[in-house]
Amino acid sequence: MDETEVTQRSKSVATKEGLMTEDTTLISTSTGIKTKTKRRLYTWDEIPEWQRDNEHIRSGYVSETKSLKECFCSLFYLHNESVNIYTHFLPGLCFLGVVLFDNYAIKKYDTTTWIDYAMIDFFFLGGFTCLMMSSLFHCLKCHSIEVATFGNKLDYLGIVALVVSSMVSLLYYGFHDNKPYFFTFSGLTVLFGACCTVASLKERFRSREWRAYRAALFVAFGLSALLPVIAGLIRYGFEETCARIQLKWIVLEGIFYITGAVLYGTRFPECLSPGIFDIWGNSHQIFHVLVVVAALCHLKALLRTYELVHSTGLGTHSF
Numbered sequence: 001m002d003e004t005e006v007t008q009r010s011k012s013v014a015t016k017e018g019l020m021t022e023d024t025t026l027i028s029t030s031t032g033i034k035t036k037t038k039r040r041l042y043t044w045d046e047i048p049e050w051q052r053d054n055e056h057i058r059s060g061y062v063s064e065t066k067s068l069k070e071c072f073c074s075l076f077y078l079h080n081e082s083v084n085i086y087t088h089f090l091p092g093l094c095f096l097g098v099v100l101f102d103n104y105a106i107k108k109y110d111t112t113t114w115i116d117y118a119m120i121d122f123f124f125l126g127g128f129t130c131l132m133m134s135s136l137f138h139c140l141k142c143h144s145i146e147v148a149t150f151g152n153k154l155d156y157l158g159i160v161a162l163v164v165s166s167m168v169s170l171l172y173y174g175f176h177d178n179k180p181y182f183f184t185f186s187g188l189t190v191l192f193g194a195c196c197t198v199a200s201l202k203e204r205f206r207s208r209e210w211r212a213y214r215a216a217l218f219v220a221f222g223l224s225a226l227l228p229v230i231a232g233l234i235r236y237g238f239e240e241t242c243a244r245i246q247l248k249w250i251v252l253e254g255i256f257y258i259t260g261a262v263l264y265g266t267r268f269p270e271c272l273s274p275g276i277f278d279i280w281g282n283s284h285q286i287f288h289v290l291v292v293v294a295a296l297c298h299l300k301a302l303l304r305t306y307e308l309v310h311s312t313g314l315g316t317h318s319f
């Protein structure tokens with residue numbers, strides 16, 4: 001290092017949570033100009049207790065900023081939430097793009113009406129809400145415990161929006177000629193969604209003792225997707241149900257969601273090599289990618305059922 005001289009200065013700062021190291025680096029260039037840069041990334045041992053969630057992620061943390069500006073500035077450098085932010089932010093923008101330009105993005109049939117656009121856009125808006133809430137949460141979770149808690153609620157709300165919009169839009173085409181089935185299963189989905197929203201937002205249900213019930217409620221919400229499939233199999237038989245809701249894509253969607261949830265729960269692969277997957281390739285990042293892939297499988301199923309309903313002359317909906 002002949003042209004620049006780097007001086008590290010460590011200062012211990014007493015905080016509520018204990019001692020935190022605040023490092024500054026003085027860089028003296030050959031021109032004699034000294035620039036002071038604040039250290040941006042911290043290790044597991046240096047961040048406040050409330051920020052600690054996954055002990056296998058050892059470094060790359062943006063420590064509590066208490067500043068929205070600093071949180072948004074973190075979008076422009078690499079840290080251990082960067083991949084989580086962008087894996088949902090960029091697909092979220094694409095989802096919004098389809099809503100804004102649905103006239104070009106969605107194939108038009110003679111029988112296509114505004115309800116078709118509304119139903120398909122409903123799915124895209126649900127996906128957009130989920131992906132944006134998630135990326136916002138990951139961007140702001142380094143602000144403070146209060147903002148992180150609020151962001152976490154938004155993250156849950158986003159999941160509810162995605163599930164409800166996915167289910168209702170597909171049920172509309174799957175049961176396009178069966179009004180009672182459509183309203184029964186859509187109503188059930190909305191009811192479950194409302195319960196999950198309350199469970200996510202109300203402080204009382206967010207407490208530790210309600211944790212198991214809350215998890216059970218979300219699992220039940222996910223499993224309720226099986227009910228219209230079973231009803232379809234009984235009413236229409238295997239082959240017709242496969243066509244009506246494009247079952248193979250829905251099964252694939254389920255596999256991606258479940259794989260993502262298992263990785264999320266087991267914290268694989270970082271549990272095998274703590275510190276190796278801090279920035280790239282940890283379980284939460286893979287989970288994020290699998291959520292997007294699963295949503296794309298759902299989209300494929302939705303567009304195929306839409307095309308099937310209109311191309312086979314069943315385009316005049318019974319409602």
Ligand SMILES: [Zn+2]
Nearest residue numbers: 084134284288
């Ligand atoms: Zn996430």
